[in-house]
Amino acid sequence: MKYAYFPGCSLDATGIEFGLSNKLVAKKLDLDLWEIPDWNCCGASAAHLTNHMLALSLPARNLAIAEKAGMKVVAVPCAACFARCKATSEAVKSSEEMQKKISDIIEMDYQAKAEIFSLLDVIGKQIGLERIKAQVTKPLNGLKVASYYGCLLVRPPKIVQSDDPENPMTMDNIMAAIGAEPVEWSFKTECCGASHVVTKPSVGKDMIYEILKNAQINGAEAIATACPLCGLNLDMRQKQINANKGTNFNIPVFYFTELMALSFGCSGKDVGLSKHFVPAEGLIQEVFGRARREEA
Amino acid sequence: MVAAAQHPNIELLAYSEIEDVKGYIGNFDVTIRKKAKYVDYSKCTGCGLCETKCPSKVPSEYDLGLGKRPSIYKPFAQAVPSKPVIDPVNCRKLVKGKCGVCAKICPTGAINYDDKDEIITERFGAIVMATGFDLFEWEKAYGEYGYGKYPDVITGLHFERMANASGPTGGKIIRPSDGKEPKTVVFIKCVGSRDNVKGKEYCSRACCMYTAKHAHQVLDKIPDSQAYVFYMDVRTPGKAYDEFYNKTLDDGAVYLRGRVSKIYPEGDKLICKGEDSLIGKNVTVAADLVVLATAMVPSAGSDKIAGIVGFSTDKDGWFQEAHPKLRPVETHTGGVFLAGACQGPKDIPDTVSQASAAAVKVCALFSKNEMEADPMISKVNEEKCSGCGMCIPCCPYKAIELKTIQEREHGKTIERQVATVNSGLCQGCGACTAACRPGAIDLEGFTNAQILEEVDALCL
Numbered sequence: 001m002k003y004a005y006f007p008g009c010s011l012d013a014t015g016i017e018f019g020l021s022n023k024l025v026a027k028k029l030d031l032d033l034w035e036i037p038d039w040n041c042c043g044a045s046a047a048h049l050t051n052h053m054l055a056l057s058l059p060a061r062n063l064a065i066a067e068k069a070g071m072k073v074v075a076v077p078c079a080a081c082f083a084r085c086k087a088t089s090e091a092v093k094s095s096e097e098m099q100k101k102i103s104d105i106i107e108m109d110y111q112a113k114a115e116i117f118s119l120l121d122v123i124g125k126q127i128g129l130e131r132i133k134a135q136v137t138k139p140l141n142g143l144k145v146a147s148y149y150g151c152l153l154v155r156p157p158k159i160v161q162s163d164d165p166e167n168p169m170t171m172d173n174i175m176a177a178i179g180a181e182p183v184e185w186s187f188k189t190e191c192c193g194a195s196h197v198v199t200k201p202s203v204g205k206d207m208i209y210e211i212l213k214n215a216q217i218n219g220a221e222a223i224a225t226a227c228p229l230c231g232l233n234l235d236m237r238q239k240q241i242n243a244n245k246g247t248n249f250n251i252p253v254f255y256f257t258e259l260m261a262l263s264f265g266c267s268g269k270d271v272g273l274s275k276h277f278v279p280a281e282g283l284i285q286e287v288f289g290r291a292r293r294e295e296a
Numbered sequence: 297m298v299a300a301a302q303h304p305n306i307e308l309l310a311y312s313e314i315e316d317v318k319g320y321i322g323n324f325d326v327t328i329r330k331k332a333k334y335v336d337y338s339k340c341t342g343c344g345l346c347e348t349k350c351p352s353k354v355p356s357e358y359d360l361g362l363g364k365r366p367s368i369y370k371p372f373a374q375a376v377p378s379k380p381v382i383d384p385v386n387c388r389k390l391v392k393g394k395c396g397v398c399a400k401i402c403p404t405g406a407i408n409y410d411d412k413d414e415i416i417t418e419r420f421g422a423i424v425m426a427t428g429f430d431l432f433e434w435e436k437a438y439g440e441y442g443y444g445k446y447p448d449v450i451t452g453l454h455f456e457r458m459a460n461a462s463g464p465t466g467g468k469i470i471r472p473s474d475g476k477e478p479k480t481v482v483f484i485k486c487v488g489s490r491d492n493v494k495g496k497e498y499c500s501r502a503c504c505m506y507t508a509k510h511a512h513q514v515l516d517k518i519p520d521s522q523a524y525v526f527y528m529d530v531r532t533p534g535k536a537y538d539e540f541y542n543k544t545l546d547d548g549a550v551y552l553r554g555r556v557s558k559i560y561p562e563g564d565k566l567i568c569k570g571e572d573s574l575i576g577k578n579v580t581v582a583a584d585l586v587v588l589a590t591a592m593v594p595s596a597g598s599d600k601i602a603g604i605v606g607f608s609t610d611k612d613g614w615f616q617e618a619h620p621k622l623r624p625v626e627t628h629t630g631g632v633f634l635a636g637a638c639q640g641p642k643d644i645p646d647t648v649s650q651a652s653a654a655a656v657k658v659c660a661l662f663s664k665n666e667m668e669a670d671p672m673i674s675k676v677n678e679e680k681c682s683g684c685g686m687c688i689p690c691c692p693y694k695a696i697e698l699k700t701i702q703e704r705e706h707g708k709t710i711e712r713q714v715a716t717v718n719s720g721l722c723q724g725c726g727a728c729t730a731a732c733r734p735g736a737i738d739l740e741g742f743t744n745a746q747i748l749e750e751v752d753a754l755c756l
Contacts, residue, residue, distance in 0.1 A: 166439020186560030217562060 003122065004071035004114065005033035006062055008081035008228075009041055015078070015228030017272035021257035022077055022119060024271065028135045028264045029127050033075065036066050042081040045195055056098075057105045059088040064103075064110035077119040077257075079152040079227035083160060086116045090159050118153055120226040120256065121162070124170035129177040137265040139179025143287045145259070146183050146220035147171035148211070150230040151191045165189065171224060171256050178263035185218040187211045194229040197237065205244065208237050212249045222283060224256045231255055235277045252280035297376040311381055315415065317423070317605045320694070320721045321631030322667065324420045332411040334382035334390070335368070339406035342378040346398035346407070354386045356464070359457050362472065363464025368398050368407075373462050382407075422631045422658045423605060425615055426651065427598050429637040432488035432495055432591035441487070441559045441588065447473040448566055449559060449586045452506055459513050469517055471585050474564070478584030481514045482568045483507050483525040484556050488591030490528060496591050496612060502643040503589035504531045508541045510587060511549040523549040524581050526556050526570050534645065552579055559586060592641040606694065607632050614640045625653045629693065630721060633657050672741040673722035674729060676715045680736035683713035687728035687737060695721035696728060 011019030026033045039062045048055030063085060066074050076082035092099045092112035103109050123132070149168050157165040166189065172182035190211055196204030211234065215223055225231045235253040242249055253276070261271045262284060268274070273281050301308045309328060316327040350366030358365075358372045367386040370378065388395035389409055399407040431451055435444030442449055448471045461467035471478050485503055488495030504527070511523040530551070532538040545551065554571035561567070565582040572579045594613040602609050607627040608616040615638045618626040625633050635651035636642060642650070661667070678701060688696050699716045702709055715737070717728075726739045738744060 164439060167443060186558075214560070214562075 001073070001126075002032040002034055002071070003073050003075040004066035004069070005035045006039055006042070006066075006074060006076050006081060006085065007035060008076070008078040010078055010228035010232075014232045015255070017258055017275050018077060018228055018231065018255040020270065020272045021255055021261040021266075024261040024266045025123070025257045025264065028261075028266075029123070029131060031075075031122070031127065034069075034071065036062050036074075038065065042078075042084040044080045044084065048084070053101070053105060055084065056088045056091050057102055059085045060092070060102045060110050061106045061108065063088065063112070063114065063116075064106060064108040067110060067112075067114055068108070071114050073122075074114050074116050075119050075122045076116060077226070078229075079118065079150055080229060082116065082118040083152040087159055088112075089114075089116050118160075118226065120153065120170055120174075123257075123260075124174050125163075129173055132174060132177045132260070135264045136178050138263055138288060140175075140259060140263050140287055141179050142290050143180040143259075143283075144183050144219050144221045145175045145180045145254075146185050146215040146218065146223045147175055147188060147256070148192075148215075148223050148225045148230060148234070149188050150225065150227045151189065153226060154189050171226060174256060174260065175224060178260055180224075180259065180263075183215075183218045183220045185214055185220065187214040192230045192233045194233050197233060204233075205237060205241055208233055209241050209245055209247070212238065212241065212251060213247075215251060216249065220251060222259075222280075223251055223253045224259055225253060226256050228255075238278050250278060252276060252278045252283050254280065297374070301376045308376065310375075310377060314601060314604060319419070320718060321629075321661075322421050322720065324423055324631065325417055326420055326423075327415060327417045330414040330416065331381075332384070332413050334384070334387075334408055334411045335380055336406045336408050336411075337377065337379055339404045340379045340402075341404055341406075342380075343403065344380070345401055345403065347380055349397050349401050351395065351397060352386055352388050354383070359464040360451075360454050362454060362457055382409075422633065422661055424633045424635050424651075424654045424658065425601075425605065425627075425638050426635040427595050427601060427615075427638040429592040429641065430595045432593050434487050434495075434588055434590045437494040438487060440557060441484075441586075446559065446561055446566060446586075447471075448478075448584065449588065451588050451590050452503065452510060455510050455587045456506075459510070459517070467517075469514065469585075476584070477518055478514075479518065479520060480522050480524070480581065480583045481511075481518075481585045481587060482556070482566075482581050482583040483511055483523065483587045483589065484568075485525065485527045485589040486555075486591075487588040488593075489589075491591075496593065498591075498612065498641065499531065500589075500592040501531070501641040502592070505534070505537055505540065505643060507587075507589050508532075508544040508549075512540075512544045512547055515544075515547045515549060524568075524583070525549055525551045526568075527551060527553060528555070534643070554579070592637060594638065598638060605629070605632055614638065625650060625657055628723065630723075631661070667720055669719050669722075670724055672724040672739065673719055674717045674724070674726070674737050675740055676717060677736045677738070678714045680734045681714040681732075682734050682736070683715070684733060685713075685715065686731050686733060687715055690727045690731040691722075692725065692727065693721045693723050695723075 007019055040058060043055050043058035047058055063074060076085050089112045092102060092110060149171060154160060154162040154165045154168055162168050163170055168188060175182045191207060192211060193204035193207030223234055231253055238249045241247060258271050268281055268284060300306050309330060311333055312328050312330045314326060315329050318325040346368045347366050350368045352367040353364040354367060355361040356363045356365040367383045368380045370380050384390045431453060457463040458465045458469050459467060470476065485507055489500040507525060511525055514521050514523045530541060532541045552572045554573040556568050556570040558569045559566055566586050568581045568583050568586060570579050599609055599613055602615060607629040610616045615634050617624045617634060617639055618628050627634060633654040635654040636647040683698060685698055695718045696715050698713045700711055700713055702711050724739060729737045729739050
């Protein structure tokens with residue numbers, strides 16, 4: 001099936017590993033991702049703090065281009081982009097007046113005919129675990145992963161319609177399918193404080209600290225995420241938090257598609273493992289070693 | 297209950313279910329299923345020997361799984377009659393055919409494994425509904441409190457069993473996970489109540505007082521303990537209620553106005569993250585035990601029994617009273633009365649008051665030789681009635697039926713069917729008068745002729 005694909009800004013910049021690994025995983029899973037041509041920024045949190053109509057119209061333009069090309073489904077990897085696209089689609093579906101207003105602003109007709117899904121849901125629910133398992137050549141045996149969803153994949157629940165706003169399982173199930181061991185932990189859907197890190201770092205860092213602490217207490221060796229902002233925050237700030245709080249966090253943070261691509265046999269170089277702030281190559285090598293030992 | 301069981305005019309049918317109710321006020325024909333007890337009560341002396349020797353132990357429903365009960369059991373110590381029944385789902389003899397310990401040990405030979413359900417039909421003059429309530433299933437709605445996966449997050453009813461001297465812990469308040477005594481106990485009120493997103497819109501009314509009692513019990517029974525109560529409002533309208541709440545405050549319970557947004561385990565503590573909205577700050581309490589004051593909901597199967605007996609329920613499934621202020625004990629169906637939480641959330645004093653009122657209503661009904669009825673009811677003109685029966689399904693009170701009459705026609709006596717209204721059941725709604733094709737039914741006091749006269753008087 002062909003999916004319209006809206007990568008968003010982060011996947012070419014801070015979340016480049018996410019973009020690289022998405023393409024690798026899509027290829028292995030026969031997922032035909034058609035990148036929306038001439039796409040613009042979704043507005044993320046900046047636009048909807050500025051102007052409600054701007055926040056709805058920015059994603060609407062991208063979705064209108066996909067709709068014009070006859071796409072039925074749009075897959076969005078970034079959690080913030082997904083939440084904004086989904087909110088726009090729901091707003092247009094809910095009122096004819098809103099549909100006219102937004103179409104006027106973007107000077108294109110937009111009917112919200114295409115369904116919007118996060119890439120996580122596309123892979124975890126539509127592709128399904130069986131097809132994922134079939135591609136696994138190097139299972140991540142025993143890697144203890146804390147699946148971290150953050151806020152925007154699960155909230156607001158009525159708009160994003162995830163499997164469960166308090167205890168989502170889609171990523172956990174994918175992790176189990178590629179041979180990792182998803183840990184039970186309590187901070188799956190906490191906010192990582194992304195925006196606070198810029199405006200009030202002390203608040204933001206405390207939020208990251210709590211997430212890392214709970215992952216560590218519950219025995220996680222790595223964190224998997226589906227959001228470039230969460231990924232960046234949890235990965236980049238560990239060193240600062242260690243310095244401030246006297247902790248010794250050393251938990252590599254992966255995009256879930258990175259771990260999938262690695263288990264499908266892709267090389268660390270192609271996946272972008274070297275781009276991590278907390279070094280990840282050592283852990284991955286060690287995990288594959290474990291797998292070999294078990295085979296022997 | 298013992299007094300009721302011993303009263304010469306009260307027949308107690310314990311362990312029985314209502315299968316069907318036919319008839320009407322003064323003449324209810326009730327079909328009752330007396331469930332198989334597997335114990336002959338005419339022989340059983342209630343010595344309890346069988347209960348001590350039964351090898352098949354299962355979690356006790358009455359103790360909400362905190363303790364165990366044998367498969368031949370009384371639901372609780374004070375149950376009336378004080379004689380056991382066999383649980384056919386868990387009894388080894390009934391399931392696998394092997395065991396029979398209770399039969400061997402019974403000194404009076406009262407055990408009968410071949411017992412069968414018995415169905416009886418009896419006639420009653422009035423019915424009092426008292427089916428009570430269940431607790432809201434918070435485990436299905438409140439993921440932020442762990443969906444029930446943390447053993448030390450319990451409900452007020454669990455706490456009540458633990459605090460009870462004859463309960464599974466002998467009155468000792470413990471953590472179900474490790475049996476240790478909790479020092480810091482967090483109470484969360486309005487779990488499912490006053491929450492129109494995840495739970496029910498209504499206030500469950502009894503929780504403010506029992507939570508104050510529980511907090512008081514924690515402080516009283518556990519040395520060096522601390523009780524935190526997260527609340528939305530403290531609602532204590534009742535005689536001596538507010539005084540009790542203030543006493544709990546004076547004892548040292550910390551009341552925090554705000555909701556708990558998340559509970560998660562850390563070590564052997566449960567971290568409760570909440571808000572104190574009076575100071576506008578986040579609050580985190582590391583608790584040993586968390587007690588949820590969960591909403592009251594109508595007891596399971598109450599909608600089914602309402603359908604069988606023939607009266608309505610409200611939007612939340614509580615039994616509908618005839619008038620919220622003036623007739624809170626009656627239903628719209630004559631002869632059916634309400635007592636207790638089946639009508640809506642209630643505490644014990646309110647339940648006792650309503651139950652007493654229901655009993656008196658029944659006494660008043662039975663004390664008369666004739667029943668007083670509303671005169672504004674439907675009347676059938678038999679000469680006009682064609683006997684089509686269209687009015688019967690229209691009547692919400694099942695007050696109309698067909699009867700056979702004899703009349704003379706062209707010198708011969710013929711028989712035909714006409715509608716007849718039961719004056720005890722008709723509530724004068726007028727639905728049948730509109731449905732009647734030949735115009736044979738009129739509402740007394742509002743006849744078609746009277747209404748047309750009124751129209752004429754107004755218009756001419």
